[in-house]
């Protein structure tokens with residue numbers, strides 16, 4: 075019943091059976107969240123550190139809530155520092171925290187590979203809460219969980235990830251997880267934001283949202299970071315919205331209902347028009363609740379790995 | 381001083397087409413006899429070199445000694461010990477020190493320091509900056525620096541980005557026939573990059589450095605060389621497309637030369653999957669196709685030189701997140717082993733061809749005295765055992781820094797020692 079790895083560093087290479095274990099376990103934890111008393115003693119006596127080198131209020135709150143629901147003791151460590159500034163190094167920070175006898179570390183960092191590095195220097199279980207533009211496995215798991223709730227199964231379902239694929243940690247994790255679950259996966263965005271060779275992962279690449287829209291069951295719409303425009307990768311938010319924004323008008327051209335996911339926070343009327351964000355096909359708020367359940371499942375299952 | 385007898389060595393000197401088994405007698409730093417069955421004289425030190433090769437002394441024309449300014453990474457003393465242990469009788473050192481090698485006082489400082497190490501066994505040939513403080517704005521006092529003994533000019537660590545500055549440097553350097561060594565990188569394409577751009581950088585989520593960034597700069601510089609003359613040398617070539625440009629330039633008879641590092645003909649970008657910061661260097665590890673092209677370029681002669689880009693960084697500097705780690709690895713003590721393992725054993729180069737790329741060619745490019753293994757000549761020798769199998773162990777390194785991706789690698793071919801400046805170092 076336990077997972078094959080004691081860390082969750084990414085979804086690349088994670089076996090389908092492990093993903094299913096996490097999803098199934100999240101179903102049980104979601105039931106807990108519906109109870110009047112939303113707390114179980116599963117991780118009582120365990121100490122978890124949330125090590126955030128990059129601010130991410132949503133992800134941190136979701137992890138923290140999951141940890142509280144499981145009765146774990148929590149330490150939050152937020153540092154905007156990197157080894158570039160004069161502060162303590164990442165390694166020293168990690169070693170210091172480890173010295174306090176902790177059981178698990180949840181880490182968010184600007185550098186790809188930071189969780190992998192951490193897993194080599196601490197004994198605790200390491201959970202990647204987003205590393206650079208690499209992976210964000212719990213986000214992808216909650217997206218997949220939400221889609222499974224909606225569709226019952228993922229085999230043959232077509233999910234298109236829309237937006238800035240190049241800088242996204244959500245995209246890669248989703249691609250690995252969805253492919254493992256038998257879904258058809260495509261990405262769509264401005265050509266400047268599609269990383270080289272991504273099609274080699276076994277996915278389709280589109281540059282025109284209206285080409286792919288009629289074929290999809292779900293769109294996972296990524297947040298557009300305003301600093302990307304400053305970097306010149308696209309000329310204006312106006313043009314982005316015109317060509318890649320998901321609007322009701324666009325969706326009506328599809329002959330079937332298209333489920334809308336978004337990892338949040340939404341830039342309304344940039345990547346997603348307000349009426350779509352709030353429509354009956356949007357599962358954005360379910361994603362938020364499912365995020366807590368998924369993170370409870372991941373924390374619980376990793377704590378079981380010897 | 382002393383008399384030395386090297387017994388039963390295989391003596392290879394490509395410049396004379398010499399490849400023979402013999403003893404070699406050295407007195408007061410000069411070769412006094414080469415033949416079989418030489419008898420040891422009374423006070424002579426004798427070394428049995430059965431199985432070893434004796435070659436003209438190797439030069440590493442791309443080394444970062446780090447002194448002055450970065451002595452926590454390396455010092456002239458530590459790195460010259462590493463050079464001797466790696467089989468090099470001489471190193472050309474890059475000017476990205478602090479202060480940069482951009483005036484004659486720094487040149488003198490480095491030369492003086494080097495003479496105090498191992499009795500001046502290892503020669504140090506400073507390379508001066510192309511531009512003052514390597515800022516890319518105004519050329520250094522190149523004529524005076526030439527007079528002070530620098531062997532080339534480079535802003536290595538950075539490219540000479542500005543085309544007009546590069547033109548001026550190529551033109552000005554013609555007056556004293558020194559090469560301009562370019563770290564070929566079109567920076568507007570590489571900003572923030574930490575590894576080769578392609579599928580692997582995509583799946584690792586690491587910002588990429590495209591191969592065309594190297595090729596574009598080489599292309600521009602070749603056109604400048606055609607237009608205004610000068611001698612142009614490409615440092616640490618890493619891409620097939622860059623190599624093709626150089627091959628074409630050479631075919632057109634241009635004074636263009638290049639070097640490759642052992643890591644660029646050995647490792648490819650998949651190594652980065654480990655997130656080990658010892659896989660992070662500039663230029664980055666490229667694709668298998670590029671690695672194969674480097675071997676092809678060595679074989680067909682497009683690549684003149686094997687040079688290490690020896691770049692010491694302290695343990696703590698490298699023991700950080702991948703994005704923040706400094707670029708570069710040490711190379712002096714693994715160069716011979718990697719070259720024999722990757723090039724000679726698989727039949728890409730013969731031993732004499734490999735030796736040319738370590739001594740004849742870099743000496744020609746840097747206009748250093750030609751050394752020969754011949755009676756009456758100065759004894760300047762590299763000794764190595766091409767068949768000895770060994771495992772790279774950073775704890776055995778003489779270099780102050782141990783940043784290498786080759787720790788634990790099994791290699792064949794090991795440096796044995798060097799003879800130079802009337803001194804000998806045998807491991």
Ligand SMILES: [Zn+2]
Pocket residue numbers: 536537538563615616662663
């Ligand atoms: Zn360089």
